[in-house]
Amino acid sequence: MLARRPNCWMQISIRSSSVPKKFLLPAVGWTGFILVMCLASMAALEKVDPLDFDGKDKILHFVFYFIFTALWAMYSRSRKGVLALKNLLGIFFLAVAYGSLIEILQATVTTTRSADFFDAVANTLGSAAAAVTFGIFYRKEMFK
Secondary structure, eight states: OOOOOOOHHHHHHHHHHHHHHHHHHHHHHHHHHHHHHHHSOOHHHHHSOSOOOTTHHHHHHHHHHHHHHHHHHHHHHHHHSSOOHHHHHHHHHHHHHHHHHHHHHHHHTOSSOOOOHHHHHHHHHHHHHHHHHHHHHTHHHHTO
């Protein structure tokens, strides 16, 4: 006896509903990772850090927020099927707000960390670089 094939429409629906989850977990995880790394004491790590040079902190902030923006942009694109300009701009502004909030928390909540205006600048530049990169890469679907 031949088994009946499942409805193809159902397979597409199931597959497309699981795609956003593939990008959501890394985006949420990275968001939490940034929070922990920016609020936790780094005193123990500074003693064994093999990459000790001026400006390393700003490069890390740039990279953290580049990845933050890229992951949330990939999640947004996977949900909608396209990366809309308004979504990309929203992600950029949320990244700037999140970075600014963390700098405020460093100044008010922690005793081992301090706020730094130039950290916020590096966060913003990293997020802007990711937004521009995604804007260039997906410009055709943004401006349909």
